[in-house]
Amino acid sequence: MARRRLITGILFISPWVVGFLAFTLFPIAASLYYSLCDYRVLSPPRFVGLANYSTLVRDEYFWRSLLNTAFMFIELPIAVAFGIGIAMLLNQAVKGLPFFRTVFYLPAIVPTVAVSMLWLWIFNPDLGLMNAALSKFGFPTFGWLVDPKSAKPAFIIMDLWGVGSGMIIYLAALQGVPQHLQEAAALDGAGTLSRVRHVTLPAISPVIFFMVVTGMIGLFQYFTQAFIMTSPRGGPEHSTLFYALYLFQNAFEYFKMGYACATGWILFVISVIATVVVFRTSARWVYYEEER
Amino acid sequence: MGLERRGPQEEAGRPASHGWPSRFHRLEAGFGTPAGEPICWSKGLQRFLSGVLIVVGVAGFALMAAWPVRLGPKPPPRRVFVRVWSGWTGHEQDAFDRAVQAFNRSQNRIFVVNTTTGEDDTRIFRAITAGVPPDFFQIWSGEYVGALAANDAVVPFDSLLKRDGPPRDEFIRGSLGLGKFEGRHYSMPYLVDASAIYWNKDVFRAAGLDPEKPPRTLEELQQVAVRLFKKRPDGTLERMGFEMPSPEIVIALFGGKFYDPVKRKILADCPRNVEALRWFVHMLEVQGGSVRVDSFASGFGQYNSPNHQFFVGKVAMMFSGEWWPSYVEKFAPHVDYGVAALPYPAKYPELAGTTYLGGNYFCIPKGSRHPKEAWQFLRWAQAWHAQELFSSVMHGVPNMLAVLDSPKLTTGSREKRAFGVVCRIAGNPKARWFPCTPVNNLYLTELAAAAQLAARHKKTPEEALRDVRLRVQQELDRVLVQPPAAGVKQAAGER
Numbered sequence: 001m002a003r004r005r006l007i008t009g010i011l012f013i014s015p016w017v018v019g020f021l022a023f024t025l026f027p028i029a030a031s032l033y034y035s036l037c038d039y040r041v042l043s044p045p046r047f048v049g050l051a052n053y054s055t056l057v058r059d060e061y062f063w064r065s066l067l068n069t070a071f072m073f074i075e076l077p078i079a080v081a082f083g084i085g086i087a088m089l090l091n092q093a094v095k096g097l098p099f100f101r102t103v104f105y106l107p108a109i110v111p112t113v114a115v116s117m118l119w120l121w122i123f124n125p126d127l128g129l130m131n132a133a134l135s136k137f138g139f140p141t142f143g144w145l146v147d148p149k150s151a152k153p154a155f156i157i158m159d160l161w162g163v164g165s166g167m168i169i170y171l172a173a174l175q176g177v178p179q180h181l182q183e184a185a186a187l188d189g190a191g192t193l194s195r196v197r198h199v200t201l202p203a204i205s206p207v208i209f210f211m212v213v214t215g216m217i218g219l220f221q222y223f224t225q226a227f228i229m230t231s232p233r234g235g236p237e238h239s240t241l242f243y244a245l246y247l248f249q250n251a252f253e254y255f256k257m258g259y260a261c262a263t264g265w266i267l268f269v270i271s272v273i274a275t276v277v278v279f280r281t282s283a284r285w286v287y288y289e290e291e292r
Numbered sequence: 293m294g295l296e297r298r299g300p301q302e303e304a305g306r307p308a309s310h311g312w313p314s315r316f317h318r319l320e321a322g323f324g325t326p327a328g329e330p331i332c333w334s335k336g337l338q339r340f341l342s343g344v345l346i347v348v349g350v351a352g353f354a355l356m357a358a359w360p361v362r363l364g365p366k367p368p369p370r371r372v373f374v375r376v377w378s379g380w381t382g383h384e385q386d387a388f389d390r391a392v393q394a395f396n397r398s399q400n401r402i403f404v405v406n407t408t409t410g411e412d413d414t415r416i417f418r419a420i421t422a423g424v425p426p427d428f429f430q431i432w433s434g435e436y437v438g439a440l441a442a443n444d445a446v447v448p449f450d451s452l453l454k455r456d457g458p459p460r461d462e463f464i465r466g467s468l469g470l471g472k473f474e475g476r477h478y479s480m481p482y483l484v485d486a487s488a489i490y491w492n493k494d495v496f497r498a499a500g501l502d503p504e505k506p507p508r509t510l511e512e513l514q515q516v517a518v519r520l521f522k523k524r525p526d527g528t529l530e531r532m533g534f535e536m537p538s539p540e541i542v543i544a545l546f547g548g549k550f551y552d553p554v555k556r557k558i559l560a561d562c563p564r565n566v567e568a569l570r571w572f573v574h575m576l577e578v579q580g581g582s583v584r585v586d587s588f589a590s591g592f593g594q595y596n597s598p599n600h601q602f603f604v605g606k607v608a609m610m611f612s613g614e615w616w617p618s619y620v621e622k623f624a625p626h627v628d629y630g631v632a633a634l635p636y637p638a639k640y641p642e643l644a645g646t647t648y649l650g651g652n653y654f655c656i657p658k659g660s661r662h663p664k665e666a667w668q669f670l671r672w673a674q675a676w677h678a679q680e681l682f683s684s685v686m687h688g689v690p691n692m693l694a695v696l697d698s699p700k701l702t703t704g705s706r707e708k709r710a711f712g713v714v715c716r717i718a719g720n721p722k723a724r725w726f727p728c729t730p731v732n733n734l735y736l737t738e739l740a741a742a743a744q745l746a747a748r749h750k751k752t753p754e755e756a757l758r759d760v761r762l763r764v765q766q767e768l769d770r771v772l773v774q775p776p777a778a779g780v781k782q783a784a785g786e787r
Contacts, residue, residue, distance in 0.1 A: 043444075143587055145590070146586040238741065254731075254767075255414075
């Protein structure tokens with residue numbers, strides 16, 4: 001009887017299990033094997049040991065793409081600060097609050113491709129709104145996406161425009177901050193800034209932690225915007241050749257699938273290390289209610 | 293064995309509900325039932341639901357497997373059904389469909405059906421790897437023909453051409469050369485693309501230049517470009533005298549070399565190529581520099597639209613293909629323009645009248661079920677009427693030399709006369725093209741990057757091209773592990 005019920009249960013979950021094995025676990029395992037092969041899709045993979053990895057270490061573009069991706073991590077604290085800042089403003093009881101919340105959230109629902117096309121024109125050095133606004137107020141203008149110095153900052157600015165998706169999560173967290181703690185702090189004479197620092201931020205720190213980890217993984221995968229917005233691919237002087245873009249080029253443009261798999265595995269290891277580091281440090285700055 | 297393991301409650305003498313391990317019990321109980329109450333479905337219902345699931349699953353898979361997937365018209369009985377994949381869409385798809393229909397009407401044995409696959413050339417890689425290729429296919433760029441050939445994924449045409457094809461000297465030389473790898477032909481052309489210089493006569497007149505006298509040499513081109521170049525007071529560009537082409541075209545203009553098929557050597561930094569890149573950098577310099585030009589170019593309108601930079605006067609001269617006269621008539625018939633052969637370096641007069649060729653490549657994949665019938669279509673496509681038909685609707689240059697003078701294609705309207713000029717240029721035996729190698733995609737990407745680095749003075753032209761050579765050669769050495777087949781030396785001698 002137990003066995004029959006177990007079989008029935010397994011049959012019910014089998015679509016997911018089969019899907020997981022066939023479309024997740026197997027490709028992961030296969031990519032590990034292919035990373036040890038010279039595999040160009042049209043011919044069978046040829047085992048080459050660690051040759052792909054040793055070539056990668058000597059590959060100038062690999063390091064360039066890694067540095068470019070690392071640069072984008074500047075975005076992470078700024079995005080967190082922006083998200084929390086806007087969420088705090090939108091957590092105040094002011095007139096027209098739903099309107100403001102909608103306005104700030106709206107960019108988050110625009111597809112990345114559409115956002116990229118839009119910002120392509122905003123960043124146009126000669127005709128774009130960005131330089132027009134800067135010169136109107138007497139600031140220096142930039143080449144944005146055609147200049148290696150300003151190309152990555154341009155992406156960061158664009159991404160901050162879409163900070164609404166994080167903002168909505170911070171807003172939900174802020175609304176869960178215990179009011180009695182705020183009141184107790186106020187009674188003890190804590191000012192606004194002090195309450196933010198000692199009550200609000202610790203209270204929402206699990207959410208900040210979650211956003212940092214997911215944001216970090218998202219930055220490791222930075223691709224679409226660079227793919228659409230910069231030409232030749234990889235941007236001016238390879239300044240927007242991000243890791244995922246380089247991986248894509250190797251896999252789907254040059255059909256160096258084994259090499260791309262090795263690139264992917266290195267990214268995986270880096271992501272795991274970064275996530276572990278963040279998890280380890282989280283004990284110092286993330287507060288869970290049950291600990292108190 | 294593990295599946296039969298009992299839960300801790302049972303081990304302790306308390307039977308778990310339904311004999312399930314307790315953790316399963318908790319999950320079960322929490323799922324939409326009053327706490328602690330397991331879902332109790334009758335045996336009959338369980339059997340019925342399981343039966344329905346299995347039947348639906350099996351029937352679904354069976355249906356998917358058996359469903360006849362057939363796109364396009366149904367082939368008439370007793371004719372061999374031949375599938376071709378092509379990338380053309382919209383009116384170009386209609387044009388190719390007309391050519392296919394003409395072939396189907398021309399005989400009663402083969403019925404070709406075209407399926408359009410869009411712009412993604414890599415689709416054919418997946419189809420071949422999966423073992424389900426079409427009978428033949430069109431590929432946009434030569435970037436992948438070499439890779440397909442090097443991996444034996446496409447069938448060489450040499451024996452077919454020798455036995456049944458038109459003599460090779462009847463083709464535009466480059467039309468066959470575009471698909472030639474290690475001495476064998478892996479693609480058949482159906483029209484080619486040829487570059488020419490186009491200039492806006494109104495802009496010439498306004499600048500006091502003779503509108504009927506285009507620059508013949510690169511030196512003249514530079515002088516004229518400087519005269520037509522316009523800058524705003526804030527330093528941004530208002531008009532480029534000459535829109536820069538891709539670096540490989542400039543290299544071809546200088547008579548540069550890309551590849552030595554005998555030694556399997558990448559020749560990216562041979563002296564002529566370095567010379568060409570120097571000129572490329574200099575041309576950008578005299579027009580405001582690379583960053584200014586890139587900034588200006590990022591504001592150009594869509595290519596196939598009335599907002600194209602040539603139509604709105606942002607660019608006075610440019611290189612484009614034989615399709616351009618039709619674009620002018622379609623999007624900006626008011627524009628007064630001229631067309632001529634690409635300029636050449638004054639010190640290499642032997643290169644006068646040159647052009648740069650590209651093309652439509654048709655290949656037969658390994659695994660094609662009807663290679664002979666596919667060849668029949670490609671053979672038919674070389675005939676005068678087939679070339680004329682396709683060229684008249686696709687605005688591509690016929691790849692057969694004899695058809696280049698076709699009055700139907702080259703006389704009459706302004707568009708046809710301009711098209712005729714490009715046809716004559718395309719037939720020039722000095723025409724150049726990018727050779728077929730298995731690493732063309734990487735090679736062209738690296739050349740574009742090198743040109744940008746040189747233009748921005750991050751590397752000298754020599755350094756930039758040397759780095760291209762090293763990088764592409766390294767990749768080529770990895771791809772071509774087998775020794776070259778016999779006949780490559782002879783093929784190289786032909787070049």
